[in-house]
Amino acid sequence: MANLRSASYHFLLALQFLVVLQTKVLCYQYKVGDLDAWGIPTSANPQVYTQWSKYHNLKIGDSLLFLYPPSQDSVIQVTEQSYNSCNLKDPILYMNNGNSLFNITTYGEFYFTSGEQGHCEKNQKLHISVLSGNGSAYSPSYGPSALPDISPSYPTVFGTIPQPPSSSTSSSSSSLGVPVFVAAVAGFAVRALVGGIM
Ligand SMILES: *[C@@H]1O[C@H](CO)[C@@H](O)[C@H](O)[C@H]1NC(C)=O
Numbered sequence: 001m002a003n004l005r006s007a008s009y010h011f012l013l014a015l016q017f018l019v020v021l022q023t024k025v026l027c028y029q030y031k032v033g034d035l036d037a038w039g040i041p042t043s044a045n046p047q048v049y050t051q052w053s054k055y056h057n058l059k060i061g062d063s064l065l066f067l068y069p070p071s072q073d074s075v076i077q078v079t080e081q082s083y084n085s086c087n088l089k090d091p092i093l094y095m096n097n098g099n100s101l102f103n104i105t106t107y108g109e110f111y112f113t114s115g116e117q118g119h120c121e122k123n124q125k126l127h128i129s130v131l132s133g134n135g136s137a138y139s140p141s142y143g144p145s146a147l148p149d150i151s152p153s154y155p156t157v158f159g160t161i162p163q164p165p166s167s168s169t170s171s172s173s174s175s176l177g178v179p180v181f182v183a184a185v186a187g188f189a190v191r192a193l194v195g196g197i198m
């Protein structure tokens, strides 16, 4: 029984590891506004950046891609005050290569606007909230989707360890259980790795 306990303990550890792995692998690069160009919103959609950030749940590890003609625009990260007042002085970060990637490495509030005069006033500004990974904000969308994929194998793993009929076969059957378990875990690992690569 001790064997089975430690086997299931290790199984849970492996499971936990895979869930963490899958969560880590699922990082996204978002094109800001889903637009091909970071720029002054058109009159048809003046709130494009506000709308966009409302419907995207950004996490640590994700990145924001700002695409724009480098001679015509730029991206600055600013404080909340500067964001509200469109103060372009002393930005936290200034990017103007036309293909700017902002990597989200901490949680918190992030404020961006254009470094060009007048653009902020025309709503070329973006505010995102990255919620901390430990609270209610933990995005659970990946956990549950990973679990059903793995759990069907669970009965298989322990199904090979029958209740010992108290005969001499019990020792051989319980030693059989471990290789099957190892094979199953290896299978998961391979699947996770393949999934991670693709
Ligand atoms: C984000 O990461 C990419 C590569 O991983 C790097 O090229 C880029 O400079 C980073 N962005 C910032 C703002 O540090």
Ligand SMILES: *[C@@H]1O[C@H](CO)[C@@H](O)[C@H](O)[C@H]1NC(C)=O
Binding pocket: 132, 133, 134, 135
């Ligand atoms: C975890 O959440 C608590 C409150 O919900 C917060 O005070 C703390 O800074 C958070 N820690 C991390 C590492 O996110």
